[in-house]
Amino acid sequence: MDFKKDFPIFQHRPQLIYLDNAATSQKPLVVLDAEKDYYERLNSNIHRSAHFLAEEATIAYEETRQTVADFIGTEKKHEIVFTRNATEGINLVARSYGDACLQESDEVLLSKMEHHSNIVPWLQLKERKGVNVRYLDIDENGQFVFDSSQITSKTKFVSLTGMSNILGSIPDLKPIIAAAHAKGAKILIDACQLAVHSPINVQELDADFLVFSAHKMYGPTGVGVLYGKEELLKKMPPFLGGGEMIQEVFEDRFTPNDIPQKFEAGTPNISGVVTFKAAIDYIGKIGFDKIRSIEQELTEYTLNKLSALPYLKLIGPKTTDNRSSVISFAMEGIHPHDIAEGLSQKNICIRAGHHCGQILMDTWGLPATARISLAFYNTKDDIEQAVHALEEVYKYFH
Amino acid sequence: MDIYAQNILDRYKKPFYKDKKLDASIRHKEANHSCGDVVEVDLQMQGDKVTAYSFSGNGCAISMASADMLGDLATGLTKKEILKLTKEEIYKMLGIEISVRRSKCALLSLLALQNALIDESRH
Numbered sequence: 001m002d003f004k005k006d007f008p009i010f011q012h013r014p015q016l017i018y019l020d021n022a023a024t025s026q027k028p029l030v031v032l033d034a035e036k037d038y039y040e041r042l043n044s045n046i047h048r049s050a051h052f053l054a055e056e057a058t059i060a061y062e063e064t065r066q067t068v069a070d071f072i073g074t075e076k077k078h079e080i081v082f083t084r085n086a087t088e089g090i091n092l093v094a095r096s097y098g099d100a101c102l103q104e105s106d107e108v109l110l111s112k113m114e115h116h117s118n119i120v121p122w123l124q125l126k127e128r129k130g131v132n133v134r135y136l137d138i139d140e141n142g143q144f145v146f147d148s149s150q151i152t153s154k155t156k157f158v159s160l161t162g163m164s165n166i167l168g169s170i171p172d173l174k175p176i177i178a179a180a181h182a183k184g185a186k187i188l189i190d191a192c193q194l195a196v197h198s199p200i201n202v203q204e205l206d207a208d209f210l211v212f213s214a215h216k217m218y219g220p221t222g223v224g225v226l227y228g229k230e231e232l233l234k235k236m237p238p239f240l241g242g243g244e245m246i247q248e249v250f251e252d253r254f255t256p257n258d259i260p261q262k263f264e265a266g267t268p269n270i271s272g273v274v275t276f277k278a279a280i281d282y283i284g285k286i287g288f289d290k291i292r293s294i295e296q297e298l299t300e301y302t303l304n305k306l307s308a309l310p311y312l313k314l315i316g317p318k319t320t321d322n323r324s325s326v327i328s329f330a331m332e333g334i335h336p337h338d339i340a341e342g343l344s345q346k347n348i349c350i351r352a353g354h355h356c357g358q359i360l361m362d363t364w365g366l367p368a369t370a371r372i373s374l375a376f377y378n379t380k381d382d383i384e385q386a387v388h389a390l391e392e393v394y395k396y397f398h
Numbered sequence: 399m400d401i402y403a404q405n406i407l408d409r410y411k412k413p414f415y416k417d418k419k420l421d422a423s424i425r426h427k428e429a430n431h432s433c434g435d436v437v438e439v440d441l442q443m444q445g446d447k448v449t450a451y452s453f454s455g456n457g458c459a460i461s462m463a464s465a466d467m468l469g470d471l472a473t474g475l476t477k478k479e480i481l482k483l484t485k486e487e488i489y490k491m492l493g494i495e496i497s498v499r500r501s502k503c504a505l506l507s508l509l510a511l512q513n514a515l516i517d518e519s520r521h
Contacts, residue, residue, distance in 0.1 A: 337433055337458035337503065342401045353432050361434070367456060368434030392399040397411075397459075 003286075003377040008032065010377075015347040017382045022165050022193060022326045022373030023351055024215045027279075031218060034278035038271045046270055047244060047261070061270055064277040065260070068225055071280050072210065073201035079233065081226040081263040082273050086192040087117040089211030089226035090159070092263060093188055094121035096236040097209075098157070104130035106156040109185075111136040111144055111171075112363050113164045116356040118190045122159065136160075138360065141317045142169025148179040155180070158187040162194035162210075166357045166369065167316030168299075168326030170194065177206055186232065192216060196375075197295060197324040199288045202227055214272065219279030223272040226263070233259040240265040286376070294376040295325040301380055302327055302372060305387045311394055315369050325374035328355075331390070334397050336370040342393035348386050402459055403494045410459040415469035418452035426514030427455075430506050435461045439510040443518075446476045453510075458503050460492070465507035467491050477515045483508060 004010040006028040009018075018026060038060070044053040046061045062077075069077040083089045098121075102108070108122045112135045122133050132154075137145040142164050151158070158180045163170045173189060180187045188209035191200055196217035202210055209232070214223035228236075238245050238256050242265035247255045256262045283291070300320045306312055306329055315328040331339055336352035343350050351371040354361045361368065372386065402410075422440035429436045435457030442450035451469040456462070471491055472480055488508050489496050496504045 335435075335456070335458040337435075337460075337500075338401065341458075341500070342399055345399070345401060354434055358431065366434075367436070389399070393401070396399045396401055396407075 004379075006030070006282075007377060013347075017346075017348040017385055019372045019374060019378065019382065019386060020349045020351050021196075021375040021378075022216070022371065024221070025196065025218050025375055026377070027220070028218055028282050030282050031220065031275055031278045035220065035271055035275040038274045042274070043271075045267055057270060057274075060274045060277075061268075064273045064280075067277045067280050071200075071284075072195075072225075072227055073203050074227065076230055078258070078260050079227055079230055081228065081233070081260045082268055083211075083224035083226050083263075084222055084269070085215070085224035086190060086211040086213040087224070089209075089224050090118055090188065090190065091121045092226055092239045093159075093209050093211075093228070094125045096239045096263075097186070097232065098122075098125040098131075099128065100235075100237050102129055102131050102156050105132065105154065107132045107134055107152070107154040109134050109136065109151065109155050109158045109160075109180075111138060111160055113138045113142065113167060113169075113357060113360045114159070114161055115165055115190065115192070116358070117192075118159055118161060118188075119359065131156075135359065138167075138363070141322070142167035142171065143322065144171050144176065146176055146179075148175070148182070151176075151179045151183050151185060153183060155183060155185045158185055160187070160189060162189045162191040162200075163197065163324055163326075164316070164357075165193050165326060166328050166355045166360055166371065168323045168328070168373075169317050170198070170322050170324060172322070173205065173207075181206065193324070193326065196283075198292065208232055214276040214279060217279055218282055219276040220269075220272040222269045223276050230259070233263070238262050238265070242266045244268075291376045295374060296320050298374045298376075298378055298380070298383065299323070299325045299327065302374065302383050305383060306390075309387070309390065309394070312390065315364070315366065326371065327373070328369040328371045330366065330369055331394060334393065336368045338397065339370045339390065339393055342396065343386065343389045346385065346389045348382075348389055350386070402463075405493060406459055406463040409463040409466045413462065413466040415452050415466050416462075417454050418450075420450050420452045422450075422452070424514045424518050426510050426517055428506055428510040428513060430457070430461070430502050433458065433461075433503065435503060435506055437461065437465050437507045437510045439465075439507065439514050441472075441511075441514055443477075446478070448472050448475055448477075448480065453507060457506070460496070460500055461503040461506050464488065464492060464504050465510075468507045468511060472511060477519070480515055481512055483512070 195212040245265040340352035427438040
């Protein structure tokens with residue numbers, strides 16, 4: 001089935017081969033229409049004015065909150081906080097929970113394949129509070145090297161990715177979550193890459209916090225989701241101050257609003273949040289079973305094609321087990337930027353660089369990698385053209 | 399496929415100034431972390447004038463060709479002349495169109511060269 005027809009960019013740019021979906025996905029027409037429709041029919045500020053239009057806009061905004069709650073399997077929609085992106089969600093937790101609940105010498109446990117957005121907020125907390133930041137090692141399949149002894153009584157917070165943006169690996173989180181909870185530590189899952197490829201159930205996972213971004217899952221830029229367990233969100237102090245997050249303001253003090261509004265200061269990205277519902281509904285209409293089966297087939301096809309090139313080295317898992325459709329590689333004697341430049345000349349978009357994962361790159365001695373990341377709308381023909389272009393790039397430099 | 403102009407490819411594949419192991423009096427390294435490019439510039443000076451240039455490092459074809467071609471440009475120039483070099487002069491030296499996304503690659507070696515001389519004047 002041709003899913004590209006759902007995405008107008010492929011009609012405007014028929015030659016485009018877009019293999020940079022881990023950076024951001026393309027947007028289907030239903031999402032673009034939803035945004036236009038919001039501004040044409042509903043535009044008003046939410047949660048404030050007493051008029052009918054504000055009420056309708058508020059209802060639409062809150063409908064997305066319910067849709068997101070259903071999407072990740074929580075029954076409490078007030079456990080969903082809208083942010084700008086996953087990065088802001090992690091910063092919110094590090095600032096609010098971290099500052100209030102962590103003390104000097106407490107340990108925050110991360111892994112060496114975290115995105116910078118799940119490292120820097122904790123290093124900033126280290127600067128403010130003197131916490132220790134420790135990293136789990138990664139094996140060659142992109143799995144955490146973990147046993148329960150790595151979580152000690154000092155470990156108060158664990159923050160890990162649900163899927164690597166460099167290796168494409170999907171690590172097994174359950175034993176780590178169980179071990180963290182056994183020692184009373186809280187755990188945040190960075191689901192920024194995972195959420196578009198796999199169903200998530202926060203109750204089954206028993207995650208304390210979980211974050212993701214709308215723009216990587218066919219939705220608009222500028223909208224992120226922070227899920228947090230009710231009892232944690234309730235005891236956390238506000239992050240940003242301003243309108244909406246307060247109940248009352250006096251000259252010398254304020255009382256914060258209830259959750260989730262306590263964490264949504266100022267006018268949010270209303271059109272983006274309303275539009276995000278259309279993206280989740282679009283995913284739901286196709287279904288994760290179908291999305292996953294297409295993406296697994298495309299991943300296997302890509303891995304086989306790339307493995308057949310003797311001068312190309314795959315970085316990360318070599319099979320489709322415990323992974324999704326993000327594939328990093330290096331080519332003998334050719335810098336990843338030159339690979340990306342060559343492909344760009346053929347209208348093929350891939351990513352080259354350290355992918356905001358400098359710690360993993362340094363650990364594995366890689367200056368940079370090239371990365372293909374697939375969505376279900378990609379085709380085998382896209383991959384064949386990319387592989388053909390890679391062969392041409394190799395010939396050009398040798 | 400014709401990714402870069404021939405002069406860029408030639409200087410990338412067969413650099414003239416790379417890894418000359420000068421008995422350098424000045425040495426300075428710059429990195430373009432997001433790309434993974436690194437250039438270290440080694441200079442010999444006589445008074446205010448650059449008399450020998452070498453570089454080491456790794457990176458994309460544009461960053462490496464630019465670092466090599468900069469040797470032709472910089473040798474014989476005074477510190478003052480080098481500090482006045484602009485990005486436009488580097489683009490002219492390369493002789494190809496440099497897109498916004500590749501400007502950091504093209505200019506990394508100039509940054510290393512100029513900072514080498516700025517560092518040196520602080521001592």
